[in-house]
Amino acid sequence: MENTESKRMLLSVIGVALLVVAIVGISYAAFLFTFDAEEEHVMTTGTISMSYTEGLTNVMSITNAIPMLDEVGKKQKDYFDFQISSKIAGATEIEYQIVARNLTNENSIPALNRLGEDQVKIYLEKSNGSQYEQVLKPVIFKQLETNVDEGENSKVLYTGKFSSNSTEEKTQSDQFVLRMWLDKNAVIDQTSRTFKIRIDVIAKTIK
Amino acid sequence: MIEEKNKNIKLLVSLLLVFVLIFIIIGASYAAFYYKKEGKIRNVISTRSVQCTFNEGTPIYIKSAFPISDEVGKILMTDTATGYEQGYYDATISCECKGSCRGNYEIYLTDTTNKDSTIDKIDDKYIKTYVTNGNELEQVLSPVKTLDQLETATTNDDKVIYKGDFAGTFSQKIRLRLWIGEDYPVGEKVQTFKAKINAKISE
Numbered sequence: 001m002e003n004t005e006s007k008r009m010l011l012s013v014i015g016v017a018l019l020v021v022a023i024v025g026i027s028y029a030a031f032l033f034t035f036d037a038e039e040e041h042v043m044t045t046g047t048i049s050m051s052y053t054e055g056l057t058n059v060m061s062i063t064n065a066i067p068m069l070d071e072v073g074k075k076q077k078d079y080f081d082f083q084i085s086s087k088i089a090g091a092t093e094i095e096y097q098i099v100a101r102n103l104t105n106e107n108s109i110p111a112l113n114r115l116g117e118d119q120v121k122i123y124l125e126k127s128n129g130s131q132y133e134q135v136l137k138p139v140i141f142k143q144l145e146t147n148v149d150e151g152e153n154s155k156v157l158y159t160g161k162f163s164s165n166s167t168e169e170k171t172q173s174d175q176f177v178l179r180m181w182l183d184k185n186a187v188i189d190q191t192s193r194t195f196k197i198r199i200d201v202i203a204k205t206i207k
Numbered sequence: 208m209i210e211e212k213n214k215n216i217k218l219l220v221s222l223l224l225v226f227v228l229i230f231i232i233i234g235a236s237y238a239a240f241y242y243k244k245e246g247k248i249r250n251v252i253s254t255r256s257v258q259c260t261f262n263e264g265t266p267i268y269i270k271s272a273f274p275i276s277d278e279v280g281k282i283l284m285t286d287t288a289t290g291y292e293q294g295y296y297d298a299t300i301s302c303e304c305k306g307s308c309r310g311n312y313e314i315y316l317t318d319t320t321n322k323d324s325t326i327d328k329i330d331d332k333y334i335k336t337y338v339t340n341g342n343e344l345e346q347v348l349s350p351v352k353t354l355d356q357l358e359t360a361t362t363n364d365d366k367v368i369y370k371g372d373f374a375g376t377f378s379q380k381i382r383l384r385l386w387i388g389e390d391y392p393v394g395e396k397v398q399t400f401k402a403k404i405n406a407k408i409s410e
Contacts, residue, residue: 009221040319
């Protein structure tokens with residue numbers, strides 16, 4: 001009984017001592033600081049879209065062709081016109097290539113009836129807003145530069161650019177007229193022959 | 208009877224001890240003899256103090272950005288004509304310690320893009336990050352990494368931009384650059400990335 005009482009007394013004294021220490025407040029505590037930003041960092045992407053519109057007013061389909069001089073070929077009424085357009089938002093530069101892909105060697109045309117690349121002349125004009133100007137002088141198809149990435153049958157007719165230095169969307173268009181004729185030195189005989197091409201447009205950013 | 212008497216005595220003793228303790232602290236005393244002399248030695252007890260700050264510069268704002276190479280990204284500056292309204296972000300984290308202090312700090316990025324469900328977000332794998340100390344020579348603190356390559360912070364899913372340890376008063380400046388990697392497929396739709404840069408210092 002006495003032992004219990006002594007213990008209670010001791011506990012009371014310790015308890016009060018602790019209370020006093022707590023009030024005085026001598027203590028050691030680890031710190032933590034956090035900083036939450038108010039403003040955001042923002043990044044948005046630029047955009048590019050392109051379109052290729054074929055046969056704006058005409059598609060070329062020449063039958064019973066005869067050899068002709070360049071001066072005549074450049075003015076013939078049979079032609080193929082097309083438009084290349086871009087919409088760009090942001091600062092960049094796009095390079096496009098107009099490529100003529102020779103389809104003559106397709107199985108649909110018998111070998112006997114195929115016209116050689118060395119017999120056909122090709123000529124390209126580009127609109128400057130009010131009229132069309134020559135951008136590819138009359139040249140034998142076979143002599144055109146090959147687009148190696150697209151294959152041996154793909155010949156480069158023209159390389160152009162669309163560029164933008166603004167974050168606002170900018171629309172640009174280029175219009176072209178393509179003519180094709182039988183070279184004046186082409187040999188014709190009693191066999192009907194065909195030459196067929198397709199115009200492709202390939203574009204990539206260069207800046 | 209005797210037991211009760213003993214109890215009372217013990218209680219009295221307890222109370223007396225408590226009062227003595229209180230008086231020791233409060234210091235009320237009565238002395239018949241009075242003597243005063245001021246000592247020359249100053250015995251000091253003081254608590255330490257730690258004050259930390261995180262000073263931020265203008266946040267990055269890049270509009271209509273196209274993919275660029277790392278070589279170009281690492282030296283990005285501000286060019287409002289091409290959409291780089293603010294091409295980099297400077298911040299300084301520092302602590303002033305009186306007394307001992309030792310700990311670590313973390314500067315981390317919190318992606319806030321998805322707060323707006325209408326926004327089409329740029330994939331983390333296309334967002335490049337690069338951190339230097341922002342001085343003239345621009346010493347590299349963290350090399351070029353995509354956002355998904357950054358270490359996860361101790362706070363939720365945030366990403367660590369830079370972290371370090373300290374012992375005593377310190378100050379660390381960082382310069383962060385963000386750009387879109389060359390492998391990003393540019394399309395017709397605008398995509399966006401938004402984030403806040405926060406900091407934590409702990410012992």
